[in-house]
Structures are given as structure tokens and as C-alpha cells.
Amino acid sequence: MPRDGGAGAQGVDPEQLWLSSAEPRRGRKPAYSREAITAAAVALADAAGLEAVTMRKVAAQVGAGVMSLYSYAPDKETLLNLMVDHVSGELPTGHTLSGDWRADLKAIAHLQRALMLRHPWLPAALSSRRVPGPNTLDFLERVLAALRPSGLDGTAKLEIFAQLTAFVAGHVAHEIAQAAGSQSPDRVEAEARYLAAVAADGHHPELAEALSAPGRLLTPEATFTRFLNRLIDGLDTS
Incomplete structure (x- = not known):
């Protein structure tokens, strides 16, 4: 069962996390996205630290049910990976290199x-x-x-x-x-x-x-x- 703790013995599956679709494939189109969920988790961490990031609090931030979030991030370890990569997008990658x-x-x-x-x-x-x-x-x-x-x-x-x-x-x-x-x-x-x-x-x-x-x-x-x-x-x- 999904938890707010670690990702379990198998850890995060990088193919499933990064190469599969970010949106659930079944059911009606959701009113939120993995991007919005990740951004909400980042905002919580920025304001009150990592300990403040729980699936319940993130769900409240985006107005979703807790269980529905597990389709996007099955556990907190996955969510942390999403958060780290989300903020890494702030790092510039097109700046000119000096050669030194x-x-x-x-x-x-x-x-x-x-x-x-x-x-x-x-x-x-x-x-x-x-x-x-x-x-x-x-x-x-x-x-x-x-x-x-x-x-x-x-x-x-x-x-x-x-x-x-x-x-x-x-x-x-x-x-x-x-x-x-x-x-x-x-x-x-x-x-x-x-x-x-x-x-x-x-x-x-x-x-x-x-x-x-x-x-x-x-x-x-x-x-x-x-x-x-x-x-x-x-x-x-x-």
C-alpha cells in the first residue's frame, strides 16, 4: 500500500517514473497534474522543510483526495525525486561556456x-x-x-x-x-x-x-x- 515514507525495498523505478506518461491513463481527465502536485510539494518544503511534505498536505494544497495522488507519486521517495528534478529546472543550461x-x-x-x-x-x-x-x-x-x-x-x-x-x-x-x-x-x-x-x-x-x-x-x-x-x-x- 502506498505510504508517506520510503519507497520500499525496490526503490524508485526510473523507467516508470521518467519514461512513462505523467498522467493516469484511465478514467476522466483529472483537474490537476503531476507538475502541479510536485510544485505544491516544493512550496510546502520551501515554507516549512521536508518534514512538512506529506501526501495528505500535498493533496490539500491541490484540492485532491489523498488516494488519487498515488497515481502520480506512489510514495514520498518518488515525490522527492520529482521535487529535486522540478527545482533543477531552474538551473540554466544554455549559458555560454568560456572554454576554461x-x-x-x-x-x-x-x-x-x-x-x-x-x-x-x-x-x-x-x-x-x-x-x-x-x-x-x-x-x-x-x-x-x-x-x-x-x-x-x-x-x-x-x-x-x-x-x-x-x-x-x-x-x-x-x-x-x-x-x-x-x-x-x-x-x-x-x-x-x-x-x-x-x-x-x-x-x-x-x-x-x-x-x-x-x-x-x-x-x-x-x-x-x-x-x-x-x-x-x-x-x-x-
């Missing part, structure tokens, strides 16, 4: 970060295996085209895409958590005094040297860019 694959990868990562910040549930949704849908595959095609000048083989290109996406998702998840738990200026100053005292005790010379380095711009965008540059500039193409 490292620069293009960095631009792609910034696009991914912006998408995940617009949909804060997305990093968590990507933490488990998802079956790539048409929008995701279109974006992957663009990434592979960006990597063509690198001379890497196909497996390495796919690995780099997975590595890049995992990095962006992890970083954005940390950004979101930090923003949600923002500390008061007094607490930040207290932590700075604590670290200064530890660095001055003579037992942590490496920490003392690190803390004495010139300060850097600490905006989320600047921090992400520094981390991203280290990752992309350090990729081995041998």
Missing part, C-alpha cells in the same frame, strides 16, 4: 549554491541517492560539456560532478544551520576571547600562528568562493 573548464565549474557551483539557498531543503534531499530526471540530466549534460576541455575521461567527469554537488550541498547545509543559529555579538566576542586565551597559553603554537594571520572577508559568498577555489584549483587531471 575550471572557471566554468566554479560558475556552475555558484548556480548550484543559489538554487540550494532558494530551496533550503534541497541539500538534505540530495543526501540520499536520487534518480536523475530530465532537468537534472540536462544540467549534467552542460557540466560534462564544461569539462570537455579538461581531457578527463567520462568516469572522472561524472565523479567530479558528484564531488562538486556534494561539496555545494554540504557547504549550503552548513550556511543554513549557521544562519538559523546566529549568535549574539556578545557570544561571538566571548568565543573570540576564549580562542585568544587558548592560543596564548603556549601549548597550541599552530593555532596561535593560524589565528594571527591577516583577517579575510567572512561573508557567506566570500567564504564559499574561497573553499570552492581550493577544491577546483586542486583537482588532479592526471
Whole structure:
């Protein structure tokens, strides 16, 4: 029986999900579509997180009966796949590539970060295996085209895409958590005094040297860019 939980032992069937018709074949034409159901689920997740997405709430959003939704998404795992691919459609796939694959990868990562910040549930949704849908595959095609000048083989290109996406998702998840738990200026100053005292005790010379380095711009965008540059500039193409 369909459930709001996982997809069961067999998981999501990619052929049935992405290659079959998105609409039920029997009965009268419905007043809603898989696109509308997916968009309603995305809106719920954007507003209140993934835990707010249940088949009952999605049905209420589109004005449908709960059981009728199972013709489109038999379980929450299928719905999550639909949601991930739905928002992946926001990623541009027609922008001009520079031919500098490292620069293009960095631009792609910034696009991914912006998408995940617009949909804060997305990093968590990507933490488990998802079956790539048409929008995701279109974006992957663009990434592979960006990597063509690198001379890497196909497996390495796919690995780099997975590595890049995992990095962006992890970083954005940390950004979101930090923003949600923002500390008061007094607490930040207290932590700075604590670290200064530890660095001055003579037992942590490496920490003392690190803390004495010139300060850097600490905006989320600047921090992400520094981390991203280290990752992309350090990729081995041998």
C-alpha cells in the first residue's frame, strides 16, 4: 500500500517514473497534474522543510483526495525525486561556456549554491541517492560539456560532478544551520576571547600562528568562493 515514507525495498523505478506518461491513463481527465502536485510539494518544503511534505498536505494544497495522488507519486521517495528534478529546472543550461573548464565549474557551483539557498531543503534531499530526471540530466549534460576541455575521461567527469554537488550541498547545509543559529555579538566576542586565551597559553603554537594571520572577508559568498577555489584549483587531471 502506498505510504508517506520510503519507497520500499525496490526503490524508485526510473523507467516508470521518467519514461512513462505523467498522467493516469484511465478514467476522466483529472483537474490537476503531476507538475502541479510536485510544485505544491516544493512550496510546502520551501515554507516549512521536508518534514512538512506529506501526501495528505500535498493533496490539500491541490484540492485532491489523498488516494488519487498515488497515481502520480506512489510514495514520498518518488515525490522527492520529482521535487529535486522540478527545482533543477531552474538551473540554466544554455549559458555560454568560456572554454576554461575550471572557471566554468566554479560558475556552475555558484548556480548550484543559489538554487540550494532558494530551496533550503534541497541539500538534505540530495543526501540520499536520487534518480536523475530530465532537468537534472540536462544540467549534467552542460557540466560534462564544461569539462570537455579538461581531457578527463567520462568516469572522472561524472565523479567530479558528484564531488562538486556534494561539496555545494554540504557547504549550503552548513550556511543554513549557521544562519538559523546566529549568535549574539556578545557570544561571538566571548568565543573570540576564549580562542585568544587558548592560543596564548603556549601549548597550541599552530593555532596561535593560524589565528594571527591577516583577517579575510567572512561573508557567506566570500567564504564559499574561497573553499570552492581550493577544491577546483586542486583537482588532479592526471
